[in-house]
Amino acid sequence: MADKKNDFIADIDTDFAQWYTDVVIKAQLIDYTDIKGCLAIRAYGYAIWENIQKELDARFKDTGHENVYMPLLIPESLLQKEKDHVKGFAPEVAWVTHGGNDLLEERMCIRPTSETLFCSMYSKWVKSWRDLPMLYNQWCSVMRWEKTTRPFLRSREFLWQEGHTLHLTEEEAQRETLMILDIYADFCENFLAIPVLKGKKTEKEKFPGARATYSLETLMHDSVALQIATTHDFSQNFSKAFKIEYLSDKGVLENPYQTSWGISTRSIGAIIMVHGDNNGLVIPPKIAPTQIVIVPIAQQKAMVLEEAGKVFKRLKDIGLRVKLDDRDNFSTGYKFSDWEMKGVPIRLEIGPKDIESHKVVVARRDTGEKMDVPMEALEVEIVKIMDASQQFLFDKALKHKEERTSFALTMDELQAQIKSKLGYVKAMWCGESVCEDKVKEITEATARCIPFEQEHLSNQCVCCGKEAKHLVYWAKAY
Amino acid sequence: MADKKNDFIADIDTDFAQWYTDVVIKAQLIDYTDIKGCLAIRAYGYAIWENIQKELDARFKDTGHENVYMPLLIPESLLQKEKDHVKGFAPEVAWVTHGGNDLLEERMCIRPTSETLFCSMYSKWVKSWRDLPMLYNQWCSVMRWEKTTRPFLRSREFLWQEGHTLHLTEEEAQRETLMILDIYADFCENFLAIPVLKGKKTEKEKFPGARATYSLETLMHDSVALQIATTHDFSQNFSKAFKIEYLSDKGVLENPYQTSWGISTRSIGAIIMVHGDNNGLVIPPKIAPTQIVIVPIAQQKAMVLEEAGKVFKRLKDIGLRVKLDDRDNFSTGYKFSDWEMKGVPIRLEIGPKDIESHKVVVARRDTGEKMDVPMEALEVEIVKIMDASQQFLFDKALKHKEERTSFALTMDELQAQIKSKLGYVKAMWCGESVCEDKVKEITEATARCIPFEQEHLSNQCVCCGKEAKHLVYWAKAY
Numbered sequence: 001m002a003d004k005k006n007d008f009i010a011d012i013d014t015d016f017a018q019w020y021t022d023v024v025i026k027a028q029l030i031d032y033t034d035i036k037g038c039l040a041i042r043a044y045g046y047a048i049w050e051n052i053q054k055e056l057d058a059r060f061k062d063t064g065h066e067n068v069y070m071p072l073l074i075p076e077s078l079l080q081k082e083k084d085h086v087k088g089f090a091p092e093v094a095w096v097t098h099g100g101n102d103l104l105e106e107r108m109c110i111r112p113t114s115e116t117l118f119c120s121m122y123s124k125w126v127k128s129w130r131d132l133p134m135l136y137n138q139w140c141s142v143m144r145w146e147k148t149t150r151p152f153l154r155s156r157e158f159l160w161q162e163g164h165t166l167h168l169t170e171e172e173a174q175r176e177t178l179m180i181l182d183i184y185a186d187f188c189e190n191f192l193a194i195p196v197l198k199g200k201k202t203e204k205e206k207f208p209g210a211r212a213t214y215s216l217e218t219l220m221h222d223s224v225a226l227q228i229a230t231t232h233d234f235s236q237n238f239s240k241a242f243k244i245e246y247l248s249d250k251g252v253l254e255n256p257y258q259t260s261w262g263i264s265t266r267s268i269g270a271i272i273m274v275h276g277d278n279n280g281l282v283i284p285p286k287i288a289p290t291q292i293v294i295v296p297i298a299q300q301k302a303m304v305l306e307e308a309g310k311v312f313k314r315l316k317d318i319g320l321r322v323k324l325d326d327r328d329n330f331s332t333g334y335k336f337s338d339w340e341m342k343g344v345p346i347r348l349e350i351g352p353k354d355i356e357s358h359k360v361v362v363a364r365r366d367t368g369e370k371m372d373v374p375m376e377a378l379e380v381e382i383v384k385i386m387d388a389s390q391q392f393l394f395d396k397a398l399k400h401k402e403e404r405t406s407f408a409l410t411m412d413e414l415q416a417q418i419k420s421k422l423g424y425v426k427a428m429w430c431g432e433s434v435c436e437d438k439v440k441e442i443t444e445a446t447a448r449c450i451p452f453e454q455e456h457l458s459n460q461c462v463c464c465g466k467e468a469k470h471l472v473y474w475a476k477a478y
Numbered sequence: 479m480a481d482k483k484n485d486f487i488a489d490i491d492t493d494f495a496q497w498y499t500d501v502v503i504k505a506q507l508i509d510y511t512d513i514k515g516c517l518a519i520r521a522y523g524y525a526i527w528e529n530i531q532k533e534l535d536a537r538f539k540d541t542g543h544e545n546v547y548m549p550l551l552i553p554e555s556l557l558q559k560e561k562d563h564v565k566g567f568a569p570e571v572a573w574v575t576h577g578g579n580d581l582l583e584e585r586m587c588i589r590p591t592s593e594t595l596f597c598s599m600y601s602k603w604v605k606s607w608r609d610l611p612m613l614y615n616q617w618c619s620v621m622r623w624e625k626t627t628r629p630f631l632r633s634r635e636f637l638w639q640e641g642h643t644l645h646l647t648e649e650e651a652q653r654e655t656l657m658i659l660d661i662y663a664d665f666c667e668n669f670l671a672i673p674v675l676k677g678k679k680t681e682k683e684k685f686p687g688a689r690a691t692y693s694l695e696t697l698m699h700d701s702v703a704l705q706i707a708t709t710h711d712f713s714q715n716f717s718k719a720f721k722i723e724y725l726s727d728k729g730v731l732e733n734p735y736q737t738s739w740g741i742s743t744r745s746i747g748a749i750i751m752v753h754g755d756n757n758g759l760v761i762p763p764k765i766a767p768t769q770i771v772i773v774p775i776a777q778q779k780a781m782v783l784e785e786a787g788k789v790f791k792r793l794k795d796i797g798l799r800v801k802l803d804d805r806d807n808f809s810t811g812y813k814f815s816d817w818e819m820k821g822v823p824i825r826l827e828i829g830p831k832d833i834e835s836h837k838v839v840v841a842r843r844d845t846g847e848k849m850d851v852p853m854e855a856l857e858v859e860i861v862k863i864m865d866a867s868q869q870f871l872f873d874k875a876l877k878h879k880e881e882r883t884s885f886a887l888t889m890d891e892l893q894a895q896i897k898s899k900l901g902y903v904k905a906m907w908c909g910e911s912v913c914e915d916k917v918k919e920i921t922e923a924t925a926r927c928i929p930f931e932q933e934h935l936s937n938q939c940v941c942c943g944k945e946a947k948h949l950v951y952w953a954k955a956y
Binding site (some may be wrong): 047069117 | 509512516518520521527528545547548549550551552556569570572573574576579585588595599603608614619621634637
């Protein structure tokens with residue numbers, strides 16, 4: 001599907017940024033509003049988010065987490081309680097100063113994240129070791145006053161979930177951050193068909209206030225990296241700052257260990273940028289709001305709409321998300337490119353000739369293949385094709401990631417490979433932030449993560465030549 | 479269940495306000511935060527909201543509505559576009575004046591409701607008559623800078639859904655407002671077990687900017703009324719102010735007709751205040767986060783936990799929301815009152831004697847009845863008991879409403895009946911707001927609605943004695 005057939009969107013390989021903006025608008029995922037940096041998520045985009053929510057929420061609940069809802073506003077004094085945290089977030093929050101006509105005694109910010117709110121409640125709710133663990137999550141919007149905006153990737157307001165948990169021991173908290181990272185990874189790979197790189201963030205890139213941040217890194221079509229989800233191990237940093245204390249089984253007051261973790265509407269940006277092509281969006285079947293669209297051919301002719309309706313019912317009855325496009329004011333060609341733009345995984349055509357020969361024509365969005373499917377095997381074949389498409393998209397993205405991962409032993413190599421847009425470049429690192437800064441300055445690439453699966457390329461830091469501590473994946477990132 | 483057994487909460491008939499606050503805190507539905515007027519919805523309270531969302535969302539989607547997400551912030555100039563609307567909401571919004579360290583060029587309010595945002599997008603999205611109807615909804619939080627706070631009933635921030643639709647004709651818009659009102663009514667009566675009164679708001683009580691507002695009124699245990707849901711018919715008021723125009727099938731530019739409608743976390747307040755008793759919360763089975771709690775008796779004895787586990791699995795397997803309380807650090811008595819406080823519809827006890835006689839003991843939260851259920855009939859009997867409990871709660875609330883509804887022909891009667899806390903008082907009204915104001919001044923009761931089911935009590939307005947136009951339900955309200 002590399003052929004460019006669609007004139008409504010920029011070419012994906014010539015101008016990826018424009019292609020992306022064109023696709024999110026033309027596929028009606030999102031739209032710009034009168035409010036700078038804030039976007040409206042349209043019905044089709046929100047339906048993807050609902051599928052993401054449904055899948056993840058079930059997994060969080062299966063692992064013992066419950067949902068709550070904390071206030072939208074954080075008083076300035078509360079934000080200031082953890083010193084690294086306030087330093088990280090205060091410069092980019094929106095401040096509420098007036099309620100109605102009255103000036104507030106203390107200004108409040110719209111939550112950029114809710115650690116401080118959870119901590120203030122936890123300090124009331126935790127009393128005994130029997131109250132632990134506390135495993136809460138919330139689905140909400142957050143606000144960060146960014147200067148630049150890109151739909152789904154960077155906007156002042158975005159939707160996400162934020163998990164916040166308290167544990168008896170450091171080990172248990174650490175296990176939680178890794179268990180949730182596994183849930184995210186499984187979800188990304190098996191639902192979004194996006195291969196992930198699992199690792200730990202460097203000190204410089206970690207969350208303000210965390211002891212350690214773990215992340216999932218993904219690689220987009222243009223070989224730029226995108227962090228799709230993170231989990232944070234706070235140790236006792238927040239629980240000490242907020243005086244969260246419990247009476248242990250030995251009768252001693254202790255501070256619990258804490259985590260937080262999140263994934264956002266950014267993940268929709270990743271779906272677009274990993275799978276999309278010159279005809280628009282390509283959505284993996286498992287996450288697609290519409291999995292199959294039925295386009296009747298010559299629908300004014302006898303039996304066509306009736307038979308299309310039967311096919312619709314058969315597929316709906318086995319739980320598939322299916323649409324029948326019987327609009328009479330658009331040509332078949334228009335309908336085809338409309339649903340291609342929207343990335344619907346399977347198009348099913350049925351016309352007089354198909355009815356005569358007891359078959360339908362099935363077109364795959366991912367490969368562009370067209371095939372006949374006998375009417376009696378409809379359900380079985382469609383499910384097979386959807387599975388194949390899901391797998392195809394993952395394999396394709398994995399191949400892309402592998403092709404776009406290289407390694408460097410010297411700064412010259414690192415610079416050259418980043419410059420030639422080679423995606424991830426693996427290189428050894430001494431662990432000092434001065435080298436991390438220098439790599440960024442020279443190559444514009446950041447340390448995406450210290451991957452859990454370490455390799456040994458050499459004994460020397462790619463930058464300073466001193467003893468290497470870790471292998472790092474470097475890349476330019478969104 | 480009028481017997482007061484629980485010392486942790488105030489008596490429901492002596493001090494209803496304190497009883498309410500005690501219950502929401504002790505049942506862990508909600509908690510106060512450091513932020514005045516903003517509350518934290520705890521896991522148990524949020525689980526009720528999730529059930530409400532799930533039920534209503536399915537009904538909205540079945541009737542063709544899709545979810546979207548609009549920005550949280552509204553620029554002041556946008557809020558000002560519809561004159562009645564801004565007059566109604568501007569005095570009670572929270573204003574954002576700074577982003578990071580910068581003063582904003584134009585201040586923005588946190589949405590108190592999103593008509594203006596939907597309108598600004600609709601003016602971009604609607605082009606042709608073929609684009610109509612537009613049927614959108616969003617689930618979000620909104621903020622209104624209230625002076626006084628009561629959990630779920632009145633708080634600065636609350637959660638709700640707001641539907642916003644556009645239609646070709648006035649009749650179609652009107653049909654939408656009534657169809658949605660029916661959805662809300664069916665949901666309230668059949669899921670929340672709360673009988674509703676359907677009617678139209680007076681001019682004075684209608685939504686700022688609406689042509690007509692329809693509402694569902696409910697009556698609490700203390701015989702004070704609560705408006706649980708509203709739908710608004712905007713006619714072309716907003717579409718003209720926001721220049722939403724489409725090309726009709728005759729090639730003429732026209733303004734569509736518009737509606738909006740919403741139900742909020744207030745409905746949780748109604749559940750509490752309609753069904754609760756002196757032992758705490760009573761939740762109707764269909765909406766209960768936990769429908770059945772299994773409390774093992776003498777759980778340290780052989781077989782007890784094993785058999786309790788089997789019962790748990792059998793009930794879970796037929797799709798019921800069931801919990802097994804095998805905590806070993808609380809007495810059976812403590813567990814009983816804990817789950818009673820939380821209003822779990824059915825408690826199931828199983829101990830060595832029950833195991834011996836192949837039965838369980840079932841206690842109903844609504845009536846307090848206890849009965850033996852043979853093990854082999856478990857699933858069938860539990861489902862029957864849940865249905866009976868759902869019906870019992872509705873019937874009880876309906877009886878209360880009927881007992882607390884009277885009528886008045888004179889102002890003296892109206893005043894006397896409102897004063898003696900008689901709930902709804904029906905009385906005739908001339909339709910003039912001067913009489914509506916006078917009734918409120920004298921009795922503190924407001925016109926709850928002009929009910930769809932009109933009755934003829936007399937020809938004269940209860941206040942001025944002039945010709946009556948409508949029968950009105952008057953009541954004090956939350």
